[in-house]
Amino acid sequence: MKQADVVVIGGSAAGIPAAITARRHYPEKSVLLIRKEKQVLIPCGIPYIFGTVGTPEKNLIPDGVLQNNGIELVVDEATDLLPAEKQVVLASGESVAYDKLILATGSSPVELPIPGFSKKNVYTIKKDVQYLQSLLEALKDVKNLVILGCGFIGIEFADECKKNRDLNVTIVETLDQCLQIVFGGGACKCCQEIEDYLKQKGIDIATGSKIVEILGDEAIKAVKLSNGEEIPADALIVGVGVTPNVDLAAKAGLALTKGGIVVDTTMRTSDPNIFACGDCATKFSFFTGKSSTLKLASIATTEARIAGANLYEISRKNPGVLGVFSTALGDLTVAIAGMSEKGAQQCGFDVVTAEAEAINRHPAGMPGASKMWVKLIFNKVNGELLGGAVRGGPSAGELINTISACIQNRMRADDLAVFQIGTHPAVTASPIAYQLVNVAEMALKNMKN
Amino acid sequence: MKQADVVVIGGSAAGIPAAITARRHYPEKSVLLIRKEKQVLIPCGIPYIFGTVGTPEKNLIPDGVLQNNGIELVVDEATDLLPAEKQVVLASGESVAYDKLILATGSSPVELPIPGFSKKNVYTIKKDVQYLQSLLEALKDVKNLVILGCGFIGIEFADECKKNRDLNVTIVETLDQCLQIVFGGGACKCCQEIEDYLKQKGIDIATGSKIVEILGDEAIKAVKLSNGEEIPADALIVGVGVTPNVDLAAKAGLALTKGGIVVDTTMRTSDPNIFACGDCATKFSFFTGKSSTLKLASIATTEARIAGANLYEISRKNPGVLGVFSTALGDLTVAIAGMSEKGAQQCGFDVVTAEAEAINRHPAGMPGASKMWVKLIFNKVNGELLGGAVRGGPSAGELINTISACIQNRMRADDLAVFQIGTHPAVTASPIAYQLVNVAEMALKNMKN
Numbered sequence: 001m002k003q004a005d006v007v008v009i010g011g012s013a014a015g016i017p018a019a020i021t022a023r024r025h026y027p028e029k030s031v032l033l034i035r036k037e038k039q040v041l042i043p044c045g046i047p048y049i050f051g052t053v054g055t056p057e058k059n060l061i062p063d064g065v066l067q068n069n070g071i072e073l074v075v076d077e078a079t080d081l082l083p084a085e086k087q088v089v090l091a092s093g094e095s096v097a098y099d100k101l102i103l104a105t106g107s108s109p110v111e112l113p114i115p116g117f118s119k120k121n122v123y124t125i126k127k128d129v130q131y132l133q134s135l136l137e138a139l140k141d142v143k144n145l146v147i148l149g150c151g152f153i154g155i156e157f158a159d160e161c162k163k164n165r166d167l168n169v170t171i172v173e174t175l176d177q178c179l180q181i182v183f184g185g186g187a188c189k190c191c192q193e194i195e196d197y198l199k200q201k202g203i204d205i206a207t208g209s210k211i212v213e214i215l216g217d218e219a220i221k222a223v224k225l226s227n228g229e230e231i232p233a234d235a236l237i238v239g240v241g242v243t244p245n246v247d248l249a250a251k252a253g254l255a256l257t258k259g260g261i262v263v264d265t266t267m268r269t270s271d272p273n274i275f276a277c278g279d280c281a282t283k284f285s286f287f288t289g290k291s292s293t294l295k296l297a298s299i300a301t302t303e304a305r306i307a308g309a310n311l312y313e314i315s316r317k318n319p320g321v322l323g324v325f326s327t328a329l330g331d332l333t334v335a336i337a338g339m340s341e342k343g344a345q346q347c348g349f350d351v352v353t354a355e356a357e358a359i360n361r362h363p364a365g366m367p368g369a370s371k372m373w374v375k376l377i378f379n380k381v382n383g384e385l386l387g388g389a390v391r392g393g394p395s396a397g398e399l400i401n402t403i404s405a406c407i408q409n410r411m412r413a414d415d416l417a418v419f420q421i422g423t424h425p426a427v428t429a430s431p432i433a434y435q436l437v438n439v440a441e442m443a444l445k446n447m448k449n
Numbered sequence: 450m451k452q453a454d455v456v457v458i459g460g461s462a463a464g465i466p467a468a469i470t471a472r473r474h475y476p477e478k479s480v481l482l483i484r485k486e487k488q489v490l491i492p493c494g495i496p497y498i499f500g501t502v503g504t505p506e507k508n509l510i511p512d513g514v515l516q517n518n519g520i521e522l523v524v525d526e527a528t529d530l531l532p533a534e535k536q537v538v539l540a541s542g543e544s545v546a547y548d549k550l551i552l553a554t555g556s557s558p559v560e561l562p563i564p565g566f567s568k569k570n571v572y573t574i575k576k577d578v579q580y581l582q583s584l585l586e587a588l589k590d591v592k593n594l595v596i597l598g599c600g601f602i603g604i605e606f607a608d609e610c611k612k613n614r615d616l617n618v619t620i621v622e623t624l625d626q627c628l629q630i631v632f633g634g635g636a637c638k639c640c641q642e643i644e645d646y647l648k649q650k651g652i653d654i655a656t657g658s659k660i661v662e663i664l665g666d667e668a669i670k671a672v673k674l675s676n677g678e679e680i681p682a683d684a685l686i687v688g689v690g691v692t693p694n695v696d697l698a699a700k701a702g703l704a705l706t707k708g709g710i711v712v713d714t715t716m717r718t719s720d721p722n723i724f725a726c727g728d729c730a731t732k733f734s735f736f737t738g739k740s741s742t743l744k745l746a747s748i749a750t751t752e753a754r755i756a757g758a759n760l761y762e763i764s765r766k767n768p769g770v771l772g773v774f775s776t777a778l779g780d781l782t783v784a785i786a787g788m789s790e791k792g793a794q795q796c797g798f799d800v801v802t803a804e805a806e807a808i809n810r811h812p813a814g815m816p817g818a819s820k821m822w823v824k825l826i827f828n829k830v831n832g833e834l835l836g837g838a839v840r841g842g843p844s845a846g847e848l849i850n851t852i853s854a855c856i857q858n859r860m861r862a863d864d865l866a867v868f869q870i871g872t873h874p875a876v877t878a879s880p881i882a883y884q885l886v887n888v889a890e891m892a893l894k895n896m897k898n
Contacts, residue, residue: 017881024894045812045874052815059812065881286869298872301880305867305890316867324871333876363494363508366501368843394817397876398847401885404869405854418754418765420735420853422773423747425494427782427846431750432466432514436850441754445473 002074003097004032006311007088009078009248010104011035012127013043013297014278014304016061018102019071021308029312032096033066034088036077041127043297047153049132050139051160056129081252083271100273100311103249103261104304107242107279107295112148116214121235125153138235139165146223146233147171148211150178152327153239155194158203159329161237170204170231172211172223179334182325183389184342189373190334190391197329206231242295244280257282259291265318267307275311277303286320286408287339287386288347294321324404326397331370335400338387338407341377350380352413354442360393362423362430372396374435376403376416378443383412388436395427402436413447416440451523452546453481455760456537458527458697459553460484461576462492462746463727463753465510467551468520470757478761481545482515483537485526490576492746496602498581499588500609505578530701532720549722549760552698552710553753556691556728556744561597565663570684574602587684588614595672595682596620597660598689599627601776604643606686607652608778619653619680621660621672628783631774632838633791638822639783639840646778655680691744693729706731708740714766716756724760726752735769735857736788736835737796743770773853775846780819784849787836787856790826799829801862803891809842811872811879821845823884825852825865827892832861837885844876851885862896865889 006029008019019033045059053059066073074096080089081101088096109124111117121142123135139145139161147158150173162169171178177185178194185191195205210226214236222230244260255262255270259282267275278300283292299321306316326335344351355375361368372392379386388403390396406416417440423431455478457468468482494508502508515522523545529538530550537545558573560566570591572584588594588610596607599622611618620627626634627643634640644654659675663685671679693709704711704719708731716724727749732741748770755765775784793800804824810817821841828835837852839845855865866889872880 013880021890024890027894042812042874042879044872044879045815048812048815048874053812054814058814061879061881296871298870298880298883301883301886302867302869305886309866316863318867322869324869326871326873326876328873328875333873335871335873337871363491363497363502365503365507366494366497394876395844395847397871397873398844398851401870401877402847402851402854404871405851405858405860408869409854409858409860411854411858414765417758418751418767420751420771420773420857421747421850422745422775422784422786422846422853423493424775424777424782424784424846425491425497426777427775427843428850430491430493430510431462431747432510434747434750437750437754441470441473445476 001095001097002032004072005029005099006031006102007096007098008033008102008104009088010106010278011037011040012104012106014104014106014300016065017301018104018277018304018308019066020069021305022311023069023071025309026312030072032072032074034074034076034078034090034096036075037128038075039129041129043127046125046127046132047156047160050136050157051163055136056132078248081248083252083274086273101275102307103269103274103276103280104278105245105248105280107244109238110241110243112238114211114214116216116220119214119216120219122214122220122238123235124238142167142234144168144232144234146231146236148236148238149173149240150175150205150207151181151239152179152325155179155198155329156327157237157239158198159201162201162203168204170206171198172209172225173205173207174210176207178205182336182340184340186342188340190389193332193391194329194334197332242279246280249276259283259293266310266314266316267303267318268310275307277307284320286322289320292321294323296323296325298324319408322404322407324400326400328394331393332391333394333396334391335396336387336389337400337404339377340387340389344377344386349386351386352378352380352443352447354439354446356435356439356442358429358433358435360395360429362425362433366425368393372429372435374439376439376443378413378447380447383414383447384410385412385416413440413443417444450544450546451481453521454478454548455480455551456545456547457482457551457553458537459555459727460486460489461553461555463553463555463749465514466750467553467726467753467757468515469518470754471760472518472520474758475761479521481521481523483523483525483527483539483545485524486577487524488578490578492576495574495576495581496605496609499585499606500612504585505581527697530697532701532723535722550724551756552718552723552725552729553727554694554697554729556693558687559690559692561687563660563663565665565669568663568665569668571663571669571687572684573687591616591683593617593681593683595680595685597685597687598622599624599654599656600630600688601628601774602688604628604647604778605776606688607647608650611650611652617653619655621658621674622654622656623659625656627654631785631789633789635791637789639838642781642840643778643783646781691728695729698725708732708742715759715763716752716767717759724756726756733769735771738769741770743772745772745774747773768857771853771856773849775849777843780842781840782843782845783840784845785836785838786849786853788826789836789838793826793835798835800835801827801829801892801896803888803895805884805888805891807878807882807884809844809878811874811882815874817842821878821884823888825888825892827862827896829896832863832896833859834861834865862889862892866893
């Protein structure tokens with residue numbers, strides 16, 4: 001029987017940093033990682049396989065990251081977990097004994113109860129090289145592609161599948177707008193500009209629509225919407241919702257909820273020797289302390305760094321998920337950290353917002369100049385920053401992390417207004433026009449009104 | 450006699466935001482801004498006039514920013530200040546009465562005591578459209594250009610002047626490396642890569658050298674270095690050092706030091722009705738509380754927002770200057786926030802550092818992929834972040850502001866290691882490889898050693 005001090009089950013955005021963190025914090029402990037996949041996909045890179053990147057093989061997390069950190073890799077499926085014996089049973093029949101265990105088993109796409117869901121050419125987004133390869137192959141013969149879900153995955157798949165292919169793409173979405181859940185929709189310019197981009201690329205968007213039936217014989221031929229309309233479809237890609245992988249935890253009798261494996265703020269499960277992190281573990285909101293359904297690779301890595309550090313000595317606490325999202329379609333990057341205006345209102349916060357747009361260079365004639373828009377959402381009661389959204393060029397992807405840092409430190413509008421930023425003609429807005437600081441000043445004024 | 454509730458003297462990176470902030474915080478007060486320049490240059494954009502941007506006229510701060518905020522503009526020179534009468538005397542003979550006054554009079558380049566400094570074609574970097582226009586004209590006939598000073602201004606001028614011109618450029622610098630004062634030099638890869646870039650562009654760098662004499666008749670012909678070497682020079686651009694403009698404050702009898710007009714942490718001078726901000730005001734370090742010589746447009750705007758808000762009711766305190774710098778030469782952006790490793794050591798801090806490089810996209814095949822390097826400097830005693838440096842693509846300009854937010858909130862390495870970031874294939878490193886968080890983890894490990 002194999003054995004290691006620390007065993008991690010799962011080799012993606014939670015498992016890898018959990019194992020690395022364990023090695024960093026407990027260099028004298030042996031760390032072994034078990035995963036069932038021969039090759040591990042970069043989860044957020046999956047949509048880009050279908051356009052920009054080209055193949056699943058070009059979207060892999062290299063195993064070198066494990067070797068370089070002295071982590072033993074076992075490619076096998078964990079089929080049972082015996083917490084009393086502190087053993088993991090593998091599909092090959094072998095067992096692995098552990099002292100501390102980290103479950104990073106991730107999530108799987110939900111199978112929707114739509115009639116016809118099992119027809120050929122109906123795809124979910126499985127993190128599986130062969131499966132995605134088969135989708136890539138199937139797309140060669142597709143003339144009409146329907147994508148269900150207008151979240152990040154949906155819009156990225158739509159844009160990528162349309163690239164270099166002569167096919168019709170239609171996105172079907174229950175809600176009224178693209179990215180509505182995250183950005184809050186309504187007057188949100190991010191939702192609007194994403195929709196404008198997609199339409200300009202010739203992608204049809206059917207918002208406010210449900211797929212009630214998948215039509216066809218063996219293979220899909222069309223989807224039927226709730227309004228009776230039928231949209232021809234040679235393939236359907238379903239980009240809505242995932243469910244935590246908890247089979248192993250269930251077999252071991254660990255406490256579970258609908259949100260996943262129950263963990264405390266140290267990422268420990270109901271068994272003191274077993275930790276869980278990433279999509280398989282329960283989450284709660286940084287803002288409200290209430291349970292959260294947010295699942296992101298970046299959240300998984302943060303939780304993994306908490307779990308890995310806490311194995312033998314509790315030193316880190318999970319403050320709850322903030323939610324920091326970004327995506328880019330063409331030259332347009334949109335990003336959000338924390339709560340949207342609508343989301344904060346729905347949670348009962350009395351909010352004050354402000355927004356500003358400025359050129360991301362100075363003077364405006366500098367190369368790379370484009371508009372960068374920032375919106376901030378503050379708690380009117382105590383002035384604390386609850387969220388921020390950014391729309392602009394690629395550096396929006398880092399600017400949103402500045403906003404995230406401000407939220408995590410519970411900075412108030414008054415703190416942000418005198419936040420010391422660095423600026424440069426070739427890479428940012430001018431110090432006078434710098435959006436983040438100006439918007440905080442504008443929000444302060446709005447708070448007084 | 451003109452009069453306004455709030456009068457601001459100076460119309461650049463301090464004066465404009467000071468006036469806007471006064472308007473925002475005291476909308477019932479009238480605000481009047483006095484400046485002597487017909488047109489105001491974007492200070493950080495000045496080097497780009499000589500290459501990328503092309504003319505001073507394309508590097509101006511538009512007056513619309515004043516009009517849009519209901520600020521009255523008077524273009525005239527303030528020649529005297531009578532604090533007892535609360536009046537500013539103008540060169541035109543007119544006077545302006547004020548209730549509260551903000552001095553944002555900026556700084557001027559130092560005239561160096563080098564023999565021959567007054568010769569024709571010896572230029573300092575004056576923020577003056579006509580003067581810079583004359584330099585632009587002069588460059589047409591220059592074959593050999595010498596630039597004194599290898600700080601940000603010096604390297605930017607060198608790179609820009611070399612663009613589209615057939616001339617030899619030599620930078621002369623007393624210290625051993627480019628950008629040494631800010632980045633600390635030594636093994637700092639930022640200094641090294643900037644030097645490599647400049648050399649690759651055919652620019653000569655004479656570090657460890659002083660100009661002891663400027664040779665020529667009426668006009669400069671050459672510069673003589675301390676080692677006896679003579680470098681032919683048809684023009685010399687001096688990019689070293691500025692001195693605060695305090696004439697007006699001196700006439701008014703305000704307290705002064707070598708560092709400028711003495712201000713307290715509310716930006717108030719020795720006269721309770723007069724505030725000062727920007728290059729003309731004294732500064733102190735965020736880290737040590739000791740006086741600081743840092744002068745940056747971004748610092749000026751922050752101080753202006755403190756001064757403007759505090760005019761009638763003290764609500765903001767200056768925590769001291771942090772120093773956030775960035776610059777870009779070609780595709781290479783380097784940036785630093787807070788202290789360099791060497792700077793922190795010189796201040797007596799026991800420091801722990803770590804650094805990491807990762808691709809700024811994931812997978813590495815995504816468009817725009819390039820290496821992004823991050824170094825962090827922590828206080829070993831309490832784990833607090835003292836500084837960070839970044840080298841990479843344009844988004845380094847925003848990433849450095851994330852680091853600045855972390856410093857200002859006195860985050861420790863352990864906080865940073867579980868900092869919730871957002872990542873996306875098209876705009877950042879992967880969540881597993883994200884430099885800022887990884888470097889914090891590595892520093893934690895180094896702290897234990």
